[in-house]
Amino acid sequence: MxxxxxxxxxxxxxxxxxxxxxxxxxxxxxxxxxxxxxxxxxxxxxxxxxxxxxxxxxxxxxxxxxxxxxxxxxxxxxxxxxxxxxxxxxxxxxxxxxxxxxxxxxxxxxxxxxxxxxxxxxxxxxxxxxxxxxxxxxxxxxxxxxxxxxxxxxxxxxxxSPEPAVVEPSQDSTLEPATDARGRVLRVSAERLDHLLDMSGKSLVEFQRIKPLSDSLARLKRLHSTTRRALDSLREVTLESSLDAQAQALLSESRGLLGECQQMLTQHIEAFDEFAWQGEQRTQALYDAALTSRMRPFADVLAGQARMVRDLGRSLGKQVRLEVEGEGTQVDRDVLERLESPLTHLLRNAVDHGIQSPEQRVSHGKAAEGVIKLRARHHAGMLVLELGDDGGGVDLQRLRESIRARKLSTAETIAKLSEEELLAFLFLPGFSMREQVTEVSGRGVGLDAVMHEIRQLRGSVRMQQQTGQGSLFILEVPLTLSVVRSLVVEIGAEAYAIPLAHIEHMVRLEQQQIVQLEGRQHFWHENRHVGLIAASQLLQKTEARVEQDGIPVVLINDRDMLYGLTVERFIGERTLVVMPLDARLGKVRDVSAGALLDDGTPVLILDVEDLCSSIGKLLGSGNLQRVDSRDRQAGGRVRKRVLVVDDSLTVRELERKLLLSRGYDVAVAVDGMDGWNALRAESFDLLITDIDMPRMDGIELVSLVRRDSRLQSLPVMVVSYKDREEDRQRGLDAGADYYLAKASFHDEALLDAVQVLIGDAQE
Missing domain, CATH: 1.20.120.160 (HPT domain)
Incomplete structure (x- = not known):
């Protein structure tokens, strides 16, 4: 050249x-x-x-x-x-x-x-x-x-011209500008900044390992003090004895040397504490500086958006303007780049679906020009975006009709749906309220894409609306993808991290709070049935014994679904420096990245969206493991499990409480079909069933059990109001081991029969 x-x-x-x-x-x-x-x-x-x-x-x-x-x-x-x-x-x-x-x-x-x-x-x-x-x-x-x-x-x-000849490019994804002390513009590759942030993050984590060393030195100092007191006591004892002079001299010398060691240790601990404090401040400052170098003002993602809103509005015969608040809010460059697509979707959605025509607005007492407001702010380590319009909101009746037309639910269920539940349908893949496809809408692509992109950012999105007044979308994403605030838990005796943005609640369950329904285990949370899944089964880990003060459960959300993941232990909340997995590994199922805990322990950060997909597949297979840990008593003795199948709530609860009082572990099912699903999904030591039940009666259930190679040896007791001899013989012919008539039923009769069939509650 x-x-x-x-x-x-x-x-x-x-x-x-x-x-x-x-x-x-x-x-x-x-x-x-x-x-x-x-x-x-x-x-x-x-x-x-x-x-x-x-x-x-x-x-x-x-x-x-x-x-x-x-x-x-x-x-x-x-x-x-x-x-x-x-x-x-x-x-x-x-x-x-x-x-x-x-x-x-x-x-x-x-x-x-x-x-x-x-x-x-x-x-x-x-x-x-x-x-x-x-x-x-x-x-x-x-x-x-x-x-x-x-x-x-x-x-x-x-x-x-008031502008300098060299102007910083506002949307350069490969280069980041920086300035030195004299204000000169320098151009540094994004890869170098990423490397700097990675190294500073690792330095920060490594330096945090000094704290355990500092604690060890403090324990050593206390041990020295204890030893010094022991020598002082020994000296007092020997002064009253006939210990020879040489032994006395050695004892005094030992006391003196220990005193010198203690004094040196105190000085070194003080110096070490000062070094640790200064080092922690400097490594934190280094990491913060490296992180800041990646931060960009929120305005960078807005280039052209106001123009797009204006032009799209004019093409649709609408007058629309975009108002922005918080343009200077600092956000990680990578987050900004990935926000552009969902923001564009939401802005186009607001112009097309939200803002009415000037004639409609005037007829409703509004100004002819519609306004879309976008506000950016920091909150609790997250970037919060609020995007609202002063349009017509969502026509809930029309939304119900769209749901019904697409056969996504029954008319009876749709009529009972709350506003929040109705709005959740707008985020389903392929869902659109537009009858015809246009250049802007009607293809079923939009809010589903927004939800997917925001979840990929470890964030969340929710919608609010007021019919006739407008809609509001609230997005929350991390300020940076370099660090993530997470809950660290123990699964299969190993540490895993779950991003807090996807966690609804953390609870501890007692055995009696878990119910069996349709072959799956659930519990009630805020008036909702929440399904329970063992995290160890999802991650294909061997489950260890959990804590004794309740079963730790993490409630994770996926769109309008809520799942309860049982873990072995809550370790605590941590801010983790994200360490991407080696590209050669490809996409690791259910895992998004790695990190190091304060003590240097490696931890995998779970990909919650991927995890929810795995949950769906596991639920579809019907092969769910039991998630509660109370099948073992102190000393590791196993509690025997009994499945009670009866369509009468009174009988079912009476039998359950009787068996629990004797120490058995009890699950219940509401009819034969529910019982059959439970038997296929879990292991039991005894089946107690009624005969007359909807969907599948007891005779059919017992017959299925005896034809199944895995269940054919399972002891079966029939408890029925039918006490005629032919009824009894019919139950026994089907394969029951014991027949108990409810007419002569009493507490001890049931418990004695169970004792005969499977013995005591504990092995």
């Missing part, structure tokens, strides 16, 4: 950077001027941006850029001088000019692409000139001056 080519390449890069920055100024300013055409500050800013781009294009030799910027500047200067008032047609043309200038900067001197732009540029110049002449008749006889030749040395742009 020749020096001239290198110079041209460098100038083109500078022009591209300036075009990106100045067209953002133009877009933002023109949107303000559309609402307030006489805004002096924005008129000046837009004129300056066009003027700067005209001069920059002239220096680089981009003549078509000079042409467009020149007529844009003329139009804006005329507006400044009061010769014309900017209308929607002017704003449309100026925004189009901004787009073309940005495109020219991206194309550069590529002749083929420049040729493709030529026709568009010529047409736009004519349009801008026509608008200028129509608004300023005095200039009707004089056309704008021809494009001047490039590169006059006295180009006023260099002197007049």
């Amino acid at each position: 020749t020096p001239d080519q290198m110079r041209d390449a460098s100038l083109l890069e500078l022009f591209r950077m300036e075009a990106e920055a100045q067209t953002q100024v133009l877009d933002a300013g023109l949107l303000v001027l559309e609402r307030d055409p006489t805004h002096a500050g924005q008129l000046e800013a837009c004129m300056r941006a066009a003027h700067s781009l005209k001069g920059a294009a002239r220096i680089v030799g981009l003549d078509e850029g000079v042409s467009i910027a020149h007529v844009m500047e003329d139009l804006l200067v005329a507006a400044q001088e009061g010769l014309l008032r900017l209308q929607s047609d002017h704003i449309d043309a100026l925004l189009q000019g901004s787009d073309v200038l940005l495109r020219i900067g991206q194309v550069g001197l590529n002749s083929e692409q420049q040729n493709q732009l030529s026709e568009q540029v010529a047409s736009l110049v004519v349009r801008l000139q026509a608008l200028f002449v129509a608004a300023v008749p005095a200039f009707a006889q004089s056309s704008p001056p021809p494009v001047p030749p490039p590169a006059p040395a006295e180009e006023p742009m260099v002197q007049d």
Whole structure:
């Protein structure tokens, strides 16, 4: 490459950077001027941006850029001088000019692409000139001056432009700018910043291992003190005895040496504590500085969004503007990049579905122009985004009809759904309230994509609405993907981390709180049935014994579903430095990344969305393990398990309580089908069943048990109101081992029969 080519390449890069920055100024300013055409500050800013781009294009030799910027500047200067008032047609043309200038900067001197732009540029110049002449008749006889030749040395742009020639690019995903003490702009690759953050995070974790060492030194100091007291006591005892002088001297010398050691240890501990404190502060500061270098203002993700909202609204015949609060809120670069797509979905959704037409708004007593408000703020280590519109909200009756039309639920159930439950359907894959497909809506792609992207960020999204008044989406995502606040638990005697953003609650369950329903175990939580799944089964780990003060359960949410994961122990909440898994491993099922605990113990961070998918597959298989831990008493003795199947709640509860009082572990089922599902999913030592039951009676149940190779040796007791001899014989012929008539039923009769069949409750 020749020096001239290198110079041209460098100038083109500078022009591209300036075009990106100045067209953002133009877009933002023109949107303000559309609402307030006489805004002096924005008129000046837009004129300056066009003027700067005209001069920059002239220096680089981009003549078509000079042409467009020149007529844009003329139009804006005329507006400044009061010769014309900017209308929607002017704003449309100026925004189009901004787009073309940005495109020219991206194309550069590529002749083929420049040729493709030529026709568009010529047409736009004519349009801008026509608008200028129509608004300023005095200039009707004089056309704008021809494009001047490039590169006059006295180009006023260099002197007049308030912006420096080098402008930081606002959306460069590969390079991050930084400044040194003298304000110079440096360009550092994103990979280097990632490496710096990774190393500083590891240093922070490694330095935290000093704390256990400090605790050990403190224990050593206490041990020294105890030893010193023991020697003092020994000395007092020996003074009263006939210990020879040499032994006395050795004892005194030992006391003296121990005293010196204790003094040195005290000094070293003080120095070590000071070093540990200073080191912790410095490593934390280093990590914070590295993390800050990746942080970007929230405004970076908003480039072009206000313009998109305005243009989409106009294409739909609506007047819409975007108001933003908290543009300076700092967020990790990676989070910002991944927020762009869901934010665009929500903004387009608000314009298309939320904001009504001007006529509808006026008829409802609203201003003709709709407003979408986007607010960004920090809260509890998370980025909270609130995106609301003042449109019509959600037509709940129409939503019910859409759910019914798609056969997603029965009419009876749909009628009973709460507003929150109805809104959850909007996030289902493929769901849309639009009957017809348009360029904007109707394909069933939108809120489902938003939910997926936000969950990939370890965040959450929820919706609120007020019919006739508007809708509000609340998104919560981590400020950075480099660290994650998690609950660390023990599963299969190993530590795992679950991001707090996906945790609804943590509870401890007692045995009596767990109920058997349709072959699965559940418990009640805030008036909801929550299914229980053993985390050890999901992760294919061998379950260890859990704590004795209740079963630890983590409630995780997945859209409108809630699952209870049983673990062995809550270790506690931790802020973990995320360590990505080696790319060669590919996607590890149910795991998103790794981390190190304070003591250096490795921990895997669970991928909750993947985990919920695994839960769905496990539930579909019907092969659920029992999740409670109370099948063992103290000393490791196993409690025998009994399944009681009866459609009468009174009988079922009476038998359950009797058996529990004798120490048996009891599960219940409401009919034969429910009992059969329970028998296939879990292991029992005895089946007690009624005969007359819906869906599947006791005779059918016993027959199935005796035909199953795994269950054919299971002891079976029939307890029935039918006490005729033929009924008894029918039960025994089906395969029952014992027949007890309810008419002669009493506590001891049942317990004696159980004792005969399986013995005591404990092995």
